[in-house]
Amino acid sequence: MSAFQDFYPDNVAHCYGCGRLNSHGHQIRTIWDGDETVTRYTPRPEHTAIPGFVYGGLLASLIDCHCTGTAAAAMYRAENREMDSEPAFRFVTGSLQVDYLKPTPLGPELEIRGKVKEIRGRKVIVEATVYAEGIATARGEVVAVQMPDSFVR
């Protein structure tokens, strides 16, 4: 199944978190599951905080890119358009808030689930929760902003 990130135009598909063209990065993939969005990602052994637990900065990164991807997908849905239709939507992060609820075990695949809270003009507010083995370990919210054309070189 195609992920949201498969539709990012090539010139904005290099993000370390979610760009399919960044071979060094996380290359996360996000899909719809009803009205929620889902990303699955297995941290690498070096993504350590305290030994045995996942680095919080990685969780922030996953939440960030999951939410900007969700924002783009939500805008296509709001316009009743397919994700391969023009013009393409691409969002950047205006702000990011993460609450670490409990330590996230390093090893299992993580599931990040997102919900669109609000679409307001060029902004989309998305909340996301990280689950490890079914237990919520971190929760975040992103204010995603439609990328200004001036960002693309």
Added chain:
Amino acid sequence: MSAFQDFYPDNVAHCYGCGRLNSHGHQIRTIWDGDETVTRYTPRPEHTAIPGFVYGGLLASLIDCHCTGTAAAAMYRAENREMDSEPAFRFVTGSLQVDYLKPTPLGPELEIRGKVKEIRGRKVIVEATVYAEGIATARGEVVAVQMPDSFVR
């Protein structure tokens, strides 16, 4: 000059952001500059958001580890103790908030400057600003929490 992270006990020095024993990680180093704290870090070419700009997840990570390091250092100062004295302080992140003020150019060394806002029991609230070529591009706040002993395996 020794950095705060040089004093982290070996068993909690593997963090991807700031652990001196994590050779895959960022290995940031933070020092005092008067009442402020300073970290300098040059992103790698793959730490891209949109080409030419730094990945926001990296900025969140830098702010996160800069602030937990600052929290530890602030607690030693509050107790009028040297950082090589026992017991060692090590903080984890309770919550992280980042506002992206403007795009951060990829290339120049970044400077992260932190200030302790409040020490409250086992919590320290630290704010940090990321500068690129002297211009503030992101601002964050971390609620750092003294690590429970149960975290160490």
